[in-house]
Amino acid sequence: MKTERYTKAKRTVSYRFLLFSFLALFCLSLAVPAVVTKVYCADKWPSGPVRLIVPFSPGGLVDTFARGLQPYLKKELGVPIVVEDMPGAGTRIGNQYVYDQKPDGYVILVANNAELTVGEIVHNVKYDTESFTYIDTFLMEEPAIVVKADSPYKSLNDLIAAAKTKKVNFGHIGTAGYYHLQTLLIEEAAGVTFSKVPYKGGAPIGSNIQGGHIDAGIVGFGFGVKQQKAGNLRVIGVCGQSRHKHFPDIQCVSDVAPGFKGGPYVMGLVAPPKLPDNIRDKIENAYQNAIKNQKFTAWAQKSAMFVVSIGHENYRQTMLDFKKNYMVYKDRLKSLMK
Numbered sequence: 001m002k003t004e005r006y007t008k009a010k011r012t013v014s015y016r017f018l019l020f021s022f023l024a025l026f027c028l029s030l031a032v033p034a035v036v037t038k039v040y041c042a043d044k045w046p047s048g049p050v051r052l053i054v055p056f057s058p059g060g061l062v063d064t065f066a067r068g069l070q071p072y073l074k075k076e077l078g079v080p081i082v083v084e085d086m087p088g089a090g091t092r093i094g095n096q097y098v099y100d101q102k103p104d105g106y107v108i109l110v111a112n113n114a115e116l117t118v119g120e121i122v123h124n125v126k127y128d129t130e131s132f133t134y135i136d137t138f139l140m141e142e143p144a145i146v147v148k149a150d151s152p153y154k155s156l157n158d159l160i161a162a163a164k165t166k167k168v169n170f171g172h173i174g175t176a177g178y179y180h181l182q183t184l185l186i187e188e189a190a191g192v193t194f195s196k197v198p199y200k201g202g203a204p205i206g207s208n209i210q211g212g213h214i215d216a217g218i219v220g221f222g223f224g225v226k227q228q229k230a231g232n233l234r235v236i237g238v239c240g241q242s243r244h245k246h247f248p249d250i251q252c253v254s255d256v257a258p259g260f261k262g263g264p265y266v267m268g269l270v271a272p273p274k275l276p277d278n279i280r281d282k283i284e285n286a287y288q289n290a291i292k293n294q295k296f297t298a299w300a301q302k303s304a305m306f307v308v309s310i311g312h313e314n315y316r317q318t319m320l321d322f323k324k325n326y327m328v329y330k331d332r333l334k335s336l337m338k
Contacts, residue, residue: 045105045279049080052269054110055094056173057087057201061220062267065138065305066110069287072296076286087200090174091115092125099127103272105279108135113266114178117323122176122333129323133275134316135284137268138291140308142240142252143182144224146233147216148209156237156251159216163192170194171205171217176336179218181329182239182262186218189257206233220265225304240264246306266322268315284312 052070056062066083074081086094095116098109109132120129145156153159162168173179175198187193194216199205202219206227209217218239225247227233238244238252239262253260269287271280290296291307300307310318 043278045282046077046079048106049082050077050105051082051084051107052110053094053098053107054083054085055087055091055112055115056085057199057203058085059203059206060201061139061223061305062110062112063201063203064223064226064303065267068296068299068303068305069138069290072290072293073286075293076290077282090119090123090177092119092123095119096125096127098270099132099272101272103133103275105271105275105283107272108283109270111268111270112178113268113319113322114326115174115265116270117319118176118178118181118326118329118333121323121326121330122337128273129319131273132319133271133273133280134312134319135269135271135280136287136312137266137310137315137318138307139220139222139267139305140264140310141221141244141306142238142262142264143179143218144221144235144250145186145216145218145237145239145253146206146209146224146227146235148212149228149231149234151215151234153216153236154234156253156256159236160190160192160256162215163190163194167195168192168216169197169214171197171199171208171214173199173201173205173219176333178265180336181326181333183218184332185260185262186239186253186257189253189260191257209233222303222305229304246304263325266315266318280312 052066054063054066063085070081070083086097091112094109098107101107117129119125120127147153147159153162159168170183172183180198183194183196197214202223205217205219208214210232221238221244224233224235228235235250238250240252241254241260243252244250253262269283288309291309
């Protein structure tokens with residue numbers, strides 16, 4: 001009897017083991033195709049349009065760059081490149097939109113690193129700047145301080161001197177963001193107070209200066225120089241601690257206010273978190289080839305855009321450094337929201 005019970009028990013264990021093994025193999029058979037499909041799709045990327053999301057208004061520095069890059073990136077990737085402007089909330093609307101998208105390479109943010117990091121530091125955002133997938137940079141420079149082409153302010157000295165005796169309306173992009181912070185640091189170093197007016201991008205600042213609604217403003221350097229060439233604005237200052245290497249005749253803020261603590265902005269292409277490495281590499285390689293195109297280079301020089309490529313690893317480290325540096329101003333920027 002004992003032997004019979006032992007035999008039955010042994011058979012029961014064997015049946016259970018076989019059943020468990022069958023279920024395990026069945027589940028594995030379902031999972032493997034999904035993994036294979038994911039790799040297969042990544043290898044076939046891209047198979048449709050790629051969207052470049054610009055978190056600023058049309059016509060500004062970032063929008064201009066995206067549209068200038070568009071045909072050359074299309075040539076490299078072999079699919080349509082669609083530029084979409086998504087301004088508002090100091091770039092946070094566009095930043096959050098891209099952060100929430102599938103990491104499939106079809107949605108890319110044309111980012112301003114300073115606005116991206118400052119936005120996270122100051123506001124209750126749902127994205128983490130360190131989690132984005134960084135692809136490559138395109139600009140690393142200081143903003144421009146601009147006035148109307150026929151403005152009585154012929155230099156940065158003139159503008160600062162005027163602000164010490166009367167009201168000077170000064171435009172900047174966003175509230176409690178990078179450009180707002182640079183404006184505060186100019187005021188602090190020069191001992192003046194501007195009547196500050198926030199905008200959604202450099203283009204409306206330029207339009208309002210031309211229309212006489214404000215006296216001056218801070219915009220992307222390339223945009224400022226382009227508008228100067230068109231006869232609409234005049235660049236009277238570089239918002240940095242040294243003069244621009246290509247425009248040494250333009251004063252930097254430190255020339256007028258040696259204690260200026262402002263810094264440059266870095267811009268680049270950013271994708272949602274967890275973008276597969278092989279797709280990131282394809283975008284990075286396509287981008288780097290696109291900006292080497294002679295026609296693109298000629299366009300960039302004409303647009304006063306001095307394109308810089310440092311690769312995805314250095315770009316991510318630069319972002320981390322930005323975040324660390326701007327944490328110093330966290331409380332000051334938060335106070336602007338009250």
